[in-house]
Amino acid sequence: MTIGVRRFLATEALYGIGIGLYSLALNLHLLALGASGGQIASISAVGILIMGIGALPAGMLAGKIGRKPMLLAGSMLVAAGAALFATGRSLPVWYAAQAVASAGFMCIETTEIQLLFRYCRSRREESRAFHGMFAVFTAFTGLGNLVGGILSRADASAAGHAPSLYASAVCIAVLSLLRLRLLPAERAAGGSGGESSPGMGGPGAGDRPGPAGSDASGSGLRPGAEAAAGAANGSCDAAEADSRGRDITDNGPGDSDRREPAAADASGRAARGAEEKHASGDCPAKPSVSRGRRPAGRVPRLPQGIRRLLRNRSLWLLAANACLIGFVFSFIGPFMNVYLKFRAAWEDDLISYVYTVNGLVLFAASLAAPKIMERWGAKAAFTGAFLGNAGLALLLLIAQPAPVFAALLVLRSGSFSLLGNLVDSETMSSLREEDRNLYAGMRAVFRCVGSSLSTMTAGFFMNAGDYHTPFLIAGVLLIVNFMYFRSRVLPLIIKRDDNLRGKPQAGGA
Numbered sequence: 001m002t003i004g005v006r007r008f009l010a011t012e013a014l015y016g017i018g019i020g021l022y023s024l025a026l027n028l029h030l031l032a033l034g035a036s037g038g039q040i041a042s043i044s045a046v047g048i049l050i051m052g053i054g055a056l057p058a059g060m061l062a063g064k065i066g067r068k069p070m071l072l073a074g075s076m077l078v079a080a081g082a083a084l085f086a087t088g089r090s091l092p093v094w095y096a097a098q099a100v101a102s103a104g105f106m107c108i109e110t111t112e113i114q115l116l117f118r119y120c121r122s123r124r125e126e127s128r129a130f131h132g133m134f135a136v137f138t139a140f141t142g143l144g145n146l147v148g149g150i151l152s153r154a155d156a157s158a159a160g161h162a163p164s165l166y167a168s169a170v171c172i173a174v175l176s177l178l179r180l181r182l183l184p185a186e187r188a189a190g191g192s193g194g195e196s197s198p199g200m201g202g203p204g205a206g207d208r209p210g211p212a213g214s215d216a217s218g219s220g221l222r223p224g225a226e227a228a229a230g231a232a233n234g235s236c237d238a239a240e241a242d243s244r245g246r247d248i249t250d251n252g253p254g255d256s257d258r259r260e261p262a263a264a265d266a267s268g269r270a271a272r273g274a275e276e277k278h279a280s281g282d283c284p285a286k287p288s289v290s291r292g293r294r295p296a297g298r299v300p301r302l303p304q305g306i307r308r309l310l311r312n313r314s315l316w317l318l319a320a321n322a323c324l325i326g327f328v329f330s331f332i333g334p335f336m337n338v339y340l341k342f343r344a345a346w347e348d349d350l351i352s353y354v355y356t357v358n359g360l361v362l363f364a365a366s367l368a369a370p371k372i373m374e375r376w377g378a379k380a381a382f383t384g385a386f387l388g389n390a391g392l393a394l395l396l397l398i399a400q401p402a403p404v405f406a407a408l409l410v411l412r413s414g415s416f417s418l419l420g421n422l423v424d425s426e427t428m429s430s431l432r433e434e435d436r437n438l439y440a441g442m443r444a445v446f447r448c449v450g451s452s453l454s455t456m457t458a459g460f461f462m463n464a465g466d467y468h469t470p471f472l473i474a475g476v477l478l479i480v481n482f483m484y485f486r487s488r489v490l491p492l493i494i495k496r497d498d499n500l501r502g503k504p505q506a507g508g509a
Helices: 003-032 037-065 067-087 091-109 112-118 123-154 162-182 186-193 223-233 236-247 261-279 304-311 313-329 333-342 348-376 378-396 402-429 433-463 469-501
Strands: none
Touching: 003 037, 003 067, 003 112, 003 123, 003 162, 003 333, 003 348, 037 067, 037 091, 037 333, 037 433, 067 091, 067 112, 067 162, 091 433, 112 123, 112 402, 112 433, 123 162, 123 348, 123 402, 313 402, 313 433, 313 469, 333 348, 333 402, 333 433, 348 378, 348 402, 378 402, 378 469, 402 433, 402 469, 433 469
8 A cells, every 4th residue: 555545544543542432432421411312312413414514615625725634624623522522511512512523523524535545546445445444443443432431430430421532532633643744745645656547537646636726627737738738849829728728617537638647747848838938929929818807798607616516417316325324324323322221221331342342343344345345246245235234223123132132233333334335435436536525525415414314313212212213214214225326326336347347457456
């Protein structure tokens, strides 16, 4: 793996520990301070809505200021939210803490996968890096769960689980500082990875973005710069095209628009030579169009990102699938500790051990995901993952002994993590580089819409003391999600794989 990927995965361990502490302690901390299940669900839903409102603007902002700064800012906000939860003792403070933490998670969710992919040199490395990130994260999440249980027993005088939340804040703040120092700059990522695989839409040297705010296409050149390359042979029209290139609509690069680094440098030199030739008077003077002004009567165009969003049908199909995934997840995932506490009637320290085992199961699922995809293929892998999850959710609906319930709950968590990793990795990798920021924002928005609705619904059942019906709803929704995924999303993934088989990949077998 490239050095950027290795450093990203190494520092991911701290994020796993921090989130392990946070995820175990938060709900139990609020319950210990007198919050009801319905209030906890409302706090979660508000946080999800905040993420949904800001996710698409955050994805667009990442394209302007860079993904690495957004990722670091998000980590610091999550650390601040965890510390605020630890100090707060009232409902308004908890809502404020959730708002801060949710803003941080929003920044992380809309940047981390794209930044990691930016450090990769081939689609194969993208897949392995993605699943490696989740393997490291989930393994150390289990360690964080175990440490959280120890901290809660060591300081019985503390109200709630404040020590675990403080420790989470420290871990995530240190993570931000380490990544600030260790991660390569995003603009240099393509160079560290080597060549890009033609036609796969993956990051590479030829996809290097321009400065923040520039109209850079996926080829790494402004549209007019390619025409300006012909000016080296004496074409004055090419120089004019270069001067107007900033106003040309960028429809995104195709396979033929990709350039190797040397070609990009040669094109840049040719463009500069054409500009000098034009300035020296060798070419006849022609009226130019100012970048900030448009000819009279011309209708102003929408921003490039909005134009691409409106005309890209694939983005909307993938975003709708993200909404369904979020709707299913939030019926069970965020409330595992609540189900164990009230349905299984287990104590907090025993719940921490269950969470530790859950982290190991998630780790194994993350390692298994790429091998399952490579061995079985997309159709069989997604069919097994969706239907297996639906079966486990419906099985949890049945009344059973507490240890069996806990074991099935952990198994369902691992299988759903495998499903989510497969969906996120394959859908993101199926898109071109210039569409990934938009999709990350849309995915977060649509997933948050689904999650907020299901969180409020789950809170309604928990307030009524019903800890069975959410599993029934989750099972049925998984079957619905599978039907949509197979008919609308899977063809996009298979089409990308078919295109890749006909073209050689760089840096991979």
